[in-house]
Amino acid sequence: MAYSNKVIDHYNNPRNVGSLDKSDPKVGTGIVGAPECGDVMKLQLKVANGVIEDAKFKTFGCGSAIASSSLATEWIKGKTIDEAFKIKNTEIVNELNLPPVKIHCSVLAEDAIKAAISDYKKKNGLSE
Amino acid sequence: MIGEKEDMLKFPIFMDNHSTTPVDPRVLEAMLPYFTERFGNAASRNHSFGWEAEKGIDQAREQIAHLIHCDPKEIIFTSGATESNNLALKGVAEMYHEKGNHIITAVTEHKAILDTAKRLEKMGLTVTYLNVGTDGLVDPEAVKAVITDKTILISIMMANNEIGVIQPVAEIGKIAKEKGVIFHCDATQGVGKIPVDVQAMGIDLMSFSAHKIYGPKGVGALYVRKKNPRVRIAPMMDGGGHERGMRSGTLNVPGIVGFGKACEICEDEMAEEGTRLTRLRDKLKGQLLKELDEVYLNGHPTQRLPQNLNLSFAYVEGESLLMGLKEIALSSGSACTTATLEPSYVLRALGVGSDLAHSSLRFGLGRFNTQEEVDYVGRRVVETVRRLREMSPLYEMAKEGIDLKSVQWTEH
Numbered sequence: 001m002a003y004s005n006k007v008i009d010h011y012n013n014p015r016n017v018g019s020l021d022k023s024d025p026k027v028g029t030g031i032v033g034a035p036e037c038g039d040v041m042k043l044q045l046k047v048a049n050g051v052i053e054d055a056k057f058k059t060f061g062c063g064s065a066i067a068s069s070s071l072a073t074e075w076i077k078g079k080t081i082d083e084a085f086k087i088k089n090t091e092i093v094n095e096l097n098l099p100p101v102k103i104h105c106s107v108l109a110e111d112a113i114k115a116a117i118s119d120y121k122k123k124n125g126l127s128e
Numbered sequence: 129m130i131g132e133k134e135d136m137l138k139f140p141i142f143m144d145n146h147s148t149t150p151v152d153p154r155v156l157e158a159m160l161p162y163f164t165e166r167f168g169n170a171a172s173r174n175h176s177f178g179w180e181a182e183k184g185i186d187q188a189r190e191q192i193a194h195l196i197h198c199d200p201k202e203i204i205f206t207s208g209a210t211e212s213n214n215l216a217l218k219g220v221a222e223m224y225h226e227k228g229n230h231i232i233t234a235v236t237e238h239k240a241i242l243d244t245a246k247r248l249e250k251m252g253l254t255v256t257y258l259n260v261g262t263d264g265l266v267d268p269e270a271v272k273a274v275i276t277d278k279t280i281l282i283s284i285m286m287a288n289n290e291i292g293v294i295q296p297v298a299e300i301g302k303i304a305k306e307k308g309v310i311f312h313c314d315a316t317q318g319v320g321k322i323p324v325d326v327q328a329m330g331i332d333l334m335s336f337s338a339h340k341i342y343g344p345k346g347v348g349a350l351y352v353r354k355k356n357p358r359v360r361i362a363p364m365m366d367g368g369g370h371e372r373g374m375r376s377g378t379l380n381v382p383g384i385v386g387f388g389k390a391c392e393i394c395e396d397e398m399a400e401e402g403t404r405l406t407r408l409r410d411k412l413k414g415q416l417l418k419e420l421d422e423v424y425l426n427g428h429p430t431q432r433l434p435q436n437l438n439l440s441f442a443y444v445e446g447e448s449l450l451m452g453l454k455e456i457a458l459s460s461g462s463a464c465t466t467a468t469l470e471p472s473y474v475l476r477a478l479g480v481g482s483d484l485a486h487s488s489l490r491f492g493l494g495r496f497n498t499q500e501e502v503d504y505v506g507r508r509v510v511e512t513v514r515r516l517r518e519m520s521p522l523y524e525m526a527k528e529g530i531d532l533k534s535v536q537w538t539e540h
Contacts, residue, residue, distance in 0.1 A: 003451070011451055017519050034537035035483030035522060038445055038462055038471065042521035058521040062447035062462070066519065101469065115538070 004097035010067035028120025043112035064102040068109035145494030152342035162382035188388025212335035212350035219361025228278035263428035264293040286318030291427030292436025301330025320394035343390030347383035435493035443523035452512035461488035
């Protein structure tokens with residue numbers, strides 16, 4: 001298993017593992033993937049003054065999936081929700097040096113960010 | 129935390145003995161002269177180099193035949209069990225094509241059998257792939273029920289490489305005999321680990337390999353019955369007629385000598401080794417089931433190889449588990465560990481859900497694993513599963529009382 005050092009780092013020292021309060025109106029929660037596929041990511045973000053001030057994740061999946069979602073929480077912190085929405089899976093692939101067979105993990109992470117943003121917007125009556 | 133005893137551990141720890149095994153030093157010692165001094169071609173009939181090599185081959189045939197209770201003349205050497213499986217299936221299909229064109233096998237067979245069967249289907253044969261029970265076992269009655277007058281071969285493995293279950297080979301052999309159908313057994317994981325007797329078990333063709341039993345890679349055998357009944361196979365390798373015309377090609381003399389020695393050692397040490405490995409395996413299983421909840425054994429609890437343990441750890445994915453155990457060599461049924469991203473077909477055949485198939489680890493204990501290693505592995509697995517469960521959204525949901533089967537997941 002030729003993992004990049006960055007993937008190994010995120011696996012050993014994952015950033016932002018945990019949960020935020022789902023019922024908090026400032027929190028958006030995205031759950032993507034399916035147990036049958038071997039990949040489920042839960043990503044949560046907390047917004048204050050239009051900026052993501054905190055983010056947490058939990059992932060059931062391989063090392064690349066864990067690293068992708070850990071990186072996603074790192075990147076969205078401090079961004080506005082519009083900026084976070086623009087994060088592309090290809091940027092995650094490049095940052096973590098993901099091999100072709102693991103690219104789908106980065107796609108799932110991008111989906112998780114978008115799902116969390118969508119949830120936040122719904123809860124706060126904002127347009128998608 | 130590394131305890132006192134663990135200072136003596138050598139890393140990485142190899143606990144994946146179903147994939148391959150280290151060569152036993154005694155086997156290596158037996159092989160070495162055949163590389164440099166007794167390097168003759170065993171087919172050279174006219175000089176001492178050839179005769180020496182032939183003697184080495186003959187001795188190996190005796191050692192191997194003794195282990196499986198056959199005549200030395202019934203051993204055909206190949207490059208490995210994959211070739212033996214190919215030879216058995218294709219060789220019978222070709223030789224008996226006028227008698228029939230139907231083969232019976234099972235869904236949990238090794239790819240060397242399944243892929244060969246698929247090729248034979250493309251060539252016009254029909255193949256029945258029997259299902260297995262949730263314990264992984266083939267039902268002999270199910271075999272009987274699908275035999276037709278066109279059936280020319282039954283092929284059922286002795287022991288499964290993933291889940292370790294031991295098939296009811298003797299019962300199937302009896303049925304095959306009654307119905308006059310040739311019975312092939314892929315015994316790659318059985319020979320040398322559990323007692324094998326081709327007479328008592330009614331086996332007509334049997335594949336096995338050296339590198340699973342502390343011998344070298346690149347050499348295997350096909351047992352081909354000569355009496356009661358005489359089984360014939362068409363060769364797949366032409367060119368000189370070696371091995372009674374069944375497998376041409378210069379014999380891998382050092383490999384075969386090693387194979388013979390490996391079999392001799394297995395025969396001598398099987399009972400004791402089996403007891404020791406069963407004890408270690410059961411201790412590991414006990415420890416893991418005690419310290420962790422929601423751990424599931426895959427395959428029949430007792431009708432299994434002494435050294436195999438295949439467990440699913442719910443809510444944790446297999447590849448991430450292996451990543452957390454990088455100083456230990458194990459394997460997993462998770463899709464993420466395969467190039468094709470498909471979870472283990474063996475686990476799926478047992479009816480194990482995909483999520484639990486993704487969460488499985490296979491432990492294959494071996495001759496050179498120690499109590500200290502097993503204790504260490506047990507502890508590290510517990511640690512890693514706990515850590516990953518803390519990171520798992522599925523574990524969180526389960527703890528909250530959510531029924532995961534009722535959730536609407538978003539496929540991607």
